[in-house]
Amino acid sequence: MKRSIAVLMTVLLLLSFATACSAQTPAVQTPTEAPVEQATEAPAASAEKEPVTLHLFHQKQEAQETFAQIIEKFETEYPYITVEQEIVTNEPAAVLKARLATDEIPDIFQGALDTMDIAKGGYLLDLSGEAFLSNINDAALSSSSFTDADGHTWAMPIDGSCICVFYNKDIFAQYGLAVPTTLSEFDNVLATLKSNNVTAFALGFKDAWTMKPASLALASPAVYGKYPTWDAEKTAGATSFAATPEWTVVFEQLKKIYENGNTKTAFDTDYNGACAMLAQGEAAMMANGLWALEPIRSINPDINLGIMALPVSENPADAKLHQFPDFGLSISKTSKHIEECKLFLEFLTRPEIAELWSNSAKLFSAVKGVSVNFDPVAADVNAYIDAGMVCTQADRGWPTAFHAEYEASLPAYLLGHADIAATMAALDTAWDTAANAAK
């Protein structure tokens, strides 16, 4: 009995200790309380206007510092506004759903791939017609992940990324290879590398998501470069995966990448492992997004890296780079401070702020006239942009529920569980189900 009392005492002690400490440092602050206190303590600069706190929700963990800097500048200009950023990287979609369902909606937030679904639920403010949007590149703004077919702009794009092939320029130079622009040139590159026992592609398919960028680097120029309205036609039943030979090219080329890489260990190697292979010269190329630059450089800062698009036909003019607006922010329709939210978005479109953002995020800017040179590879991308050899569209207009089915079809096809015909048929069914569910 005495000992059981001792157990209880230990627990109680621990508890009282915790309570005592949490009393000193309040462990919970409800989102609205704390900042208001701060604001009232602040000097009389905010005397004229009521203090306002904006809640900013996003999942870009690597951008926290940059946001903090931008917010500081913003708060200096508008002393009565406080911006609190909340970064959710673990299950952001689940957290955001919960927030919206319980009416705890952030004032400004990143809807990411769900933006259009959230808009359909009636949670977002239509930004079209706002003056500050004229600072944004038209191509980025009109992209289907920000502006819908009826002309409503549900989010403001801030930066742009690209999906591409990273290649080791030294290895290419060593074997006298040039950047391929047609399918037969591509085959030659693969053959040369193979005869010299060089692994052509670094594959990190243990992280299943890495297959999708590789396929989009092909699908964007092959399908969407030719048929910009393919998604709408597919939903309307006017076309299909099976009836579009370009989709077959995408899957065939993807298999070629798979067969000319670390094929045996592809599903054992993760994303970081694939980046390490490229960085350490164990493979000549890797297909992924611009975000892979950071891990590659952190392993080998001095690698002579280049960026190229993948050929998708015998016409060099088709080998376009998939460049797309990426991060975007929306304003909650029910926010109590819509005017202040707009002030913040406007602030983000100022050239000096946009430059700060792009340089630290190592991404391209969606703001007009802002060009950045954060890394030697940026020159390669800029060359594509300047030559008009970019294609902005790929998966962003797909029905939400289709993404998972598409991602599942890639390994099934690569591992030989389904042939081209079966894959196309499965994708057609999956698209129809997904589009129907979203109606």
Next chain:
Amino acid sequence: MHSKRFIAKPGANRKGLGVTALAFVFAAVFLFPIFIAVVNSLKDKGEILRSALALPARLNLENYELVLTKSGFLKAFFGSCFVTGGGIVLNLAVSSMAGYALARWKSRWSAFLTVFLLSSMFVPFHTIMITLLKTAKALGLTGKLWGLILIYCGLQCPIPIFLVKGFVSTVPHEMEEAARIDGCGTARMFRSIVLPLLRPILATVAVLNTLWIWNDFLLPYLILGKPSTIPLSQMYFYGQFNQQWHLIMAGFVISTIPVVVFFLVMQKYIVQGISSGAVKG
């Protein structure tokens, strides 16, 4: 019991050595992955990507420094202590009573209730997540640490109840019967006879519950709305495209130390068992 343990039989000693050696081989297997985690918490990001196995080039405590300063760790630590401490006390009280009642109550309802409680374990948390939050909000529990504790009590009581029930049914009735004959009511008997007997299983439950609550991420996040417990502050370093494993590892080591200490304290009670009790009389 104690005296018996010290009278070693000849031969038992050698056998003991063999068993111990075997146990230590197992222990080495169990420790290896933890060793990997600690080693990697001392490297920088590039080093981890180059090789996960190699020893760090130098003793690098920057990761720890960064984790402690950047993620609001101390505040989160106290938040975690409060939620976990409160959660355990409430859960132990509630589930020891319920588990005992289910074990001793000779009724069809007892079996039904047990299965009913157990069945909740088959529902993935994400299924009830949104509706649970709506309920919590309607009851005014969101944003409050004690609200979170109450919810934990409801969500996490089935396994403790099941464990207590299983344990009680292995304990013979005799003492309770004897106490009854002495005119002891059920409530008093529970307090003065049953609870002390339950000590090992309650200590076990306390340890298990501590782990669930301490390591849980999503529920505290949604209920509290701010990173005020430890996993939340750890998650700060976790992102799909940009996993800062060196910081995650350091955060893991720091956040695990308190639970390890707690476990080492509790383990005394787990093992003591009923050796001092009167059962074997």
Next chain:
Amino acid sequence: MKSRTREETLTYLVFLVPAIAAFTLFFVIPFIQSVYLSFTDAYGYNQTQNWIGFANYREALTNPNVLRSLRITLQYTAFVAVLANVVALALALLLDDSARCKKTLRAIFFLPNLMSMIIVAFVFVFLYGGVYRSFLTQWNIPERLAVSWLGNEKIALYSMGIAATWQCAGYYMLIYIAGLQSISPDLVEAAQIDGASSLGVILKIKLPLLSPVIVMNIILLITSGLKTFDFPMAMTSGGPAGATTTIALLIYNTGFRSNRTGYATAQSVILFLIVCAVTTALYVLQSRKEKADAQ
């Protein structure tokens, strides 16, 4: 005598009230509300939904991916339930017997439980990948004999099961130790005096007396196995080619990535019904056996 029984029943009911109340409030009510959604076309962020009867259930039960996930989950659960139980029981018996440094060893075996799932997953990804490959080079093992632990569709699920066993065995070991301690030492001693070997004691006395605890642990392992989510999420994201997509991961993907809330709920109700049936069966078997033993 009758009044005593009534007093007892009343006390038991009072004892049950707090647990049942909290459970009802925070589990039963939200669950019933969720079940309603499974009969609707609830989608992502839409604020209204329409009643569509059993359409979601029909789709789930005819969708090959759902059926495959169910099969994968059952395979995984059976594997872990057997392996973890054997390991945990072995560890408990080892520590219950004449080993030294029991406390230290027990702490070591329990340590993995203190680690969060994500960290365990990460460490095992390292072990199966980089660490294993450097082991191969060191011992000059030819590439064709190498095993692709997480990359092979036939093996990945079991590699994951080994990681899970490593993490949870200490937990079940503790429960077994608690069970072993409730065995009267007199029984063991009596057997030893009769000349039983330690193996004999384990087989003839300890295991039969532990059988309720064994069933309890099996039930616990089945329940946690059937809703395994963190390991496939963090170790393989369900791959390769969906070979480790457990039903809980599928439900998560359907609900939170594909936004098909109603359909996802229907999937989880199906999982719930299956598992209820399994547990009830196990439970009934166990109670019957107990009754038979008592007679």
